Amino acid sequence: MTHRSPASRTLxxxxxxxxxxxxxxxxxxxxxxxxDVQLRIYEPPRFFEAFLRGRRFTEPPDITARICGxxxxxxxxxxxxxxxxxxxxxxxxxxLELRRLLYCGEWIESHALHIxxxxxxxxxxxxxxxxxxxxxxAIVERGLQLKKVGNEILELVGGRAIHPVNxxxxxxxxxxxxxxxxxxxxxxxxxxxxxxxxxxxxxxxDFPDFTHxxxxxxxxxxxxxxxxxxxxxxxxxxxxAAEEFDAHIAEEHVAHSTALHAHLLExxxxxxxxxxxxxxxxxQLAPDARDSASAAGLTADERNPFRSIVVRxxxxxxxxxxxxxxxxxxxxxEHPAEAVEPRAGVGCGWTEAPxxxxxxxxxxxxxxxxxxxxxxxxTSQNQPAIEHDLFHFVEANxxxxxxxxxxxxxxxxRNYDPCISCxxxxxxxRVERT
Amino acid sequence: MNTPEVPRKPSIAVWKFASCxxxxxxxxxxxxxxxxxxxxxxxxxxxxxxxxxxxxxxxxSIVEGSITTAGDAARIREVRAMSKRLVTIGAxxxxxxxxxxxxxxxxxxxxAIVYAQPQFISxxxxxxxxxxxxxxxxxxxxxxxxxxxxxxxxxxxxxGRRPNVSPHSVCVExxxxxxxxxxxxxxxxxxxxxxxxxxxxxCPSYNRGCYGCxxxxxxxxxxxxxxxxxxxxxxxxxxxxxxxxxxxxxxxFRDASEAIEAEARGSEA
Numbered sequence: 001m002t003h004r005s006p007a008s009r010t011l012x013x014x015x016x017x018x019x020x021x022x023x024x025x026x027x028x029x030x031x032x033x034x035x036d037v038q039l040r041i042y043e044p045p046r047f048f049e050a051f052l053r054g055r056r057f058t059e060p061p062d063i064t065a066r067i068c069g070x071x072x073x074x075x076x077x078x079x080x081x082x083x084x085x086x087x088x089x090x091x092x093x094x095x096l097e098l099r100r101l102l103y104c105g106e107w108i109e110s111h112a113l114h115i116x117x118x119x120x121x122x123x124x125x126x127x128x129x130x131x132x133x134x135x136x137x138a139i140v141e142r143g144l145q146l147k148k149v150g151n152e153i154l155e156l157v158g159g160r161a162i163h164p165v166n167x168x169x170x171x172x173x174x175x176x177x178x179x180x181x182x183x184x185x186x187x188x189x190x191x192x193x194x195x196x197x198x199x200x201x202x203x204x205x206d207f208p209d210f211t212h213x214x215x216x217x218x219x220x221x222x223x224x225x226x227x228x229x230x231x232x233x234x235x236x237x238x239x240x241a242a243e244e245f246d247a248h249i250a251e252e253h254v255a256h257s258t259a260l261h262a263h264l265l266e267x268x269x270x271x272x273x274x275x276x277x278x279x280x281x282x283x284q285l286a287p288d289a290r291d292s293a294s295a296a297g298l299t300a301d302e303r304n305p306f307r308s309i310v311v312r313x314x315x316x317x318x319x320x321x322x323x324x325x326x327x328x329x330x331x332x333x334e335h336p337a338e339a340v341e342p343r344a345g346v347g348c349g350w351t352e353a354p355x356x357x358x359x360x361x362x363x364x365x366x367x368x369x370x371x372x373x374x375x376x377x378x379t380s381q382n383q384p385a386i387e388h389d390l391f392h393f394v395e396a397n398x399x400x401x402x403x404x405x406x407x408x409x410x411x412x413x414r415n416y417d418p419c420i421s422c423x424x425x426x427x428x429x430r431v432e433r434t
Numbered sequence: 435m436n437t438p439e440v441p442r443k444p445s446i447a448v449w450k451f452a453s454c455x456x457x458x459x460x461x462x463x464x465x466x467x468x469x470x471x472x473x474x475x476x477x478x479x480x481x482x483x484x485x486x487x488x489x490x491x492x493x494x495s496i497v498e499g500s501i502t503t504a505g506d507a508a509r510i511r512e513v514r515a516m517s518k519r520l521v522t523i524g525a526x527x528x529x530x531x532x533x534x535x536x537x538x539x540x541x542x543x544x545x546a547i548v549y550a551q552p553q554f555i556s557x558x559x560x561x562x563x564x565x566x567x568x569x570x571x572x573x574x575x576x577x578x579x580x581x582x583x584x585x586x587x588x589x590x591x592x593x594g595r596r597p598n599v600s601p602h603s604v605c606v607e608x609x610x611x612x613x614x615x616x617x618x619x620x621x622x623x624x625x626x627x628x629x630x631x632x633x634x635x636x637c638p639s640y641n642r643g644c645y646g647c648x649x650x651x652x653x654x655x656x657x658x659x660x661x662x663x664x665x666x667x668x669x670x671x672x673x674x675x676x677x678x679x680x681x682x683x684x685x686x687f688r689d690a691s692e693a694i695e696a697e698a699r700g701s702e703a
Contacts, residue, residue, distance in 0.1 A: 019482070022450060045545075047547070050544035051535040160633075163647070174640045
């Protein structure tokens, strides 16, 4: 490669690795100034919102699960919440606890996948987890086993880890007995310890000195660290119900992305996901998770997106503790599902997917036919925030050579664990210095 | 003195087209076997798992996803040209996936429903399986595929034999599992009799009818299936929706759902 003036250059990554789905990055520097940054999402659209029209109100849990193989439960749960809201049904008691248990499985599986297989290699100078395993077999093995415990919960409660079959509007098809859940206890005690070790391991990584001042947005639930519902709150005073989402957050279609960009109508870009949840709800974490967080030096004021990996590890500790609590107190509900009768109307629902808030809205006809569906996934909400981080990171690190800068920029993107399959509804990085 | 030649590890590439990532995730979900498999092969191209990419040709390409854009139709031909063997995994790659529901509708209308600026999007009118574009050596079914079948397919191709994947129906797996038949005992509509095995009869084990996520078995009797569902009280719209999910584009399911529509048009006329 010829030496070009570092004052003007273009960096590109045509296909970003270790993310879910297909995306590209483009950074253009002119005369030492960052001119343009784009996280390009070119994964082909699949039109879920279009073909949900005309389907029955009972079908979205199975159909929307197929938006994402990594967080299908998030889609199933947000869909159920929204449809149950439209039909005037509230799920509580042990059925709600079983949903929370299933969701804990997905958080453990998804976070362990991201920490060990997708993100940690960046910090330790490896290209991938297989190479990392060649030098640190025991660590990668711990990560895989942790991920496996998450999948075991999904398999037991949901039937399988990817696209669980046991979830329905109103609850489940079959609920487990206490005896069936019992073997998970031993596994979760091991996982809780492995999760604590994960927090200390990632907390020791070398983090770039970089912070942002983005508005952080997450669900908040008075009853505990929010996962299955609540109000959407932020570090700048947002406090809304699911039905008000539309009035505060708009999606915009930009040319370089098949994902729609979301922004707050009053204030612009914002951030959802682990860092936001921790900033807004840290005091509600399970005691084990709070202890791990303080030992790792995390506070609610944490604004370094590179340290989101530590928050993910803390959330695994929390999910393991929650799962144990649920299993210990479990008494099988009398019926596997509440009866849900369709009625004409609109229902909105949301949950905290591993990557952040996932909102669904359905309009139903009186006979239960879906007239309209809208889905806003976390990655499309975070895409403007990722571009914001890229812009400021490149600005502060423009002296790095192309390879180092490109590598760091990919890391900036991976901080958000972007799920591009979700957001399209693929990342390709290019840096242009002219 | 001659040094003995070290045998080269077979190279595997994993490719993604329109899909949810779930089938390639199944490889990463082989937690107990992943490092062992990685020791036996060279994962030469696997974007989801790593940055390093080794150029082709590859001994085995594993392809996830369906073809929905002109660019992807060209890319799959390049992948085929670089691959000694090519295996497709999952309902998207083998039948067009859930996104093949567009094949029954108007894609322009779909675009306008989802995107405010449809002119930014390029897409084909149909979602088609990989085999509609290039020769495929083996199709592994499922939405998603199962781990054990994926490991069997990789093992078989590395050793130059046919994969041992049964083409019989879910009913056979149900009997082996000792499940009570959900149709006979509870009158629950179930696609098990026409759906290929491989999931372990999961849905009936959870007290629900099979919803066909592994697609049609070998030689399914769809007319008889449709008759049974009607007998159970499922209306024609309901039967069409059951056949039009993750394998809507698989010919037996597609033809049966279109036959019901044609029948309805005939009786109107």
